[in-house]
Amino acid sequence: MKKVSLRKIAALAASMAMFAMTLAGCGSTASDSGASSDGTTSAAAASGDDTVKVGLLHSLTGSMAISEKAVRDAEVLAIDEINSAGGVLGKQIVYVEEDGASEPSTFATKAEKLVDSEKVATVFGCWTSSSRKAVKPVFEDYNALLWYPVQYEGMEQSPNIVYTGAAPNQQIVPAIEYLLDKGYKKFFLLGSDYVFPRTANMIITAQVQAAGGEVVGEEYADMDQTDFAAIISKIEAAQPEIIINTLNGTGNVSFFKQMAEKNYTSAEYPTMSFSIAEEEVATIGADILKGHMVSWNYYETTDTPENKAFVEAYKAKFGESRVTSDPAEAAYDAVYLWKAACEKAGSFDVDAVREAIAGGDISFNAPEGTVTINGTNQHLTKPVRIGEIRDDGLIYEVYSTPTAVDPDPYLTTYDWAVEAGIQPIE
């Protein structure tokens, strides 16, 4: 055969490989088929007089399945607890589960199915910002209600979504304040290349500069990047006092491993991470993460009686080896907050529940402490905790805000943010 045609084939091969990579990145393939109960209703399927139907919409397959499974499990735990304590307004909760398959477009289809055909009272769901943005128009068009349990980049406020994770001013801003108070001046921003790290770093840059600090470098790694040598060289050249890390997923493993191979520990280059919780520590390894800092609202070690009960119940139901984390806890709270809102409204009707929420006094004694839904922006008032990763793979609180922090998704109460004119990245 001719050389030239071989080359064409090689080009085709390379482009197919790239296509395969994107495919794999989107995680369209299924796994863990045992857990996938596509569209099945637990317990009695009929939504009779003594039951109320809710939807769970998470990725049970694909790349996000592992993360979202923890959140889904926490929601199921809360539902079971509520049912055995008598249900909501005298009705037992039954849940309809749909699989978002780590694919925003699938999330949108399944959300429509839940609210339109299944006629659920409310939906607990999503993890990634892209999936939330995909389902947002569905919930707005059908005037349904979504409970979103993960910290995110802020700059959003839909009347049909209740955000039970942290807004930027309940995770990022207090962490930077803490670092500035500790005397750190030179910041290096490292993140994966997508909306959350870019928005977070825009906020951090404005905040650091307003406080007289300096951002000595800002780098973004591809989602599937495996070699961090060049980025580590840039960090060495910039000599930062602290690295702000918003890498996601496997990028964290490569980055921390390759820092360790250059003999760098948290003593030389301390980091503050916003996407590493207990689950991630277990994968990356506590030995290379020890001493590094993270910022969340909740840790498995958080010392409240509610948390003790929560951790015990979670491990009893799903296994001793499972860890609880901030997103799982926020998902657990979401179910209880919905219950409280329904009880105040005296009905499951979405408008009545939203009206009850607008009153601003729906609260729950959560494992992280008391959380209250803000009546205007539908985010939670919650405590913020800076934690340090220790040898045992758990995260221990080193600082917490004296009182719970009110949510401010658009950062309108911070002068430096207003001055910098921070805008959502679309």
Next chain:
Amino acid sequence: MAQFISTLFNGLSLSSIILLTSIGLAVTFGLMRVINMAHGEFVMIGAYMTYVTQQIFAAVFPESVRDIYYIVSIPVAFGTAFLLGSLLERFVIQRLYGREIDSLLATWGISLILQQAARSIFGTQGVNVTAPSFLQGGVTVGGCTFSYNRIFIMFMVLLCLFIVWIIMYKSNFGKQMRAVMQNRPMAQCMGINSRKVDNITFALGSGLAGIAGCSVALLGSIDSTVGQSYIVNSFMAVVLGGVGKLAGTVLGSTIIGSASIFTENYTSSTIAKAIVLLIVIVFLQKRPQGLFVIKSRSLDE
């Protein structure tokens, strides 16, 4: 200066990793003209074998000898990939010689099957290999830190290259292999069992990918897509170097590895990827045969 040496070292390190994943490809693609889309999955298999060996050692052996798991994992990874490669050749590739597009699609399907198998066995979340204690950390000379595992990978590459060179150019089998690749009917007339040669050659290429898997396991987490992140660079290295020449693959990998690191130093990682791809495209426009060309009297070439 320290910065430059450090960059040079990083470039060489990335080049050696690309080279390690490309040597196997140079054998299967370069010599046999089989476009094996599942090559990256053999890297993945090698990486998972390293993990499995580590887990077995952790469970069975006392703390003191646990470090040698990594040494053991290299032949284990090679053996597993070699065996699977041999099976793949026997049951799929063998039926598709001379039908490039068909073999491309078939191996792509196999790549998807292997990825899904890995997800079913090991889960979707990445697993992790802890470097043995003698490969942890690095040595600092004049302000530059050279990590032991990167130095180790470079030596492993040199060793693999040397062994492949011996096999290809100094051994009797290599002579048969080259004869079959250059002129199959003539080689068959001379009494060479070309089926057997094909099978072993393909398995050898796959086994080398398994060894590459051992080394990438040291650098990051292992999941079902780990092979995919290396396969594009490897194909580029082989094509850039000139199909069918070992020296070309070495040079191709060095160019792509160093160009990636140097451009990434001055730009961002996304732009660096685009620039490297652009360099390859422009180069192949000027010289479509790649850096090295096999001189052949065969009319077909």
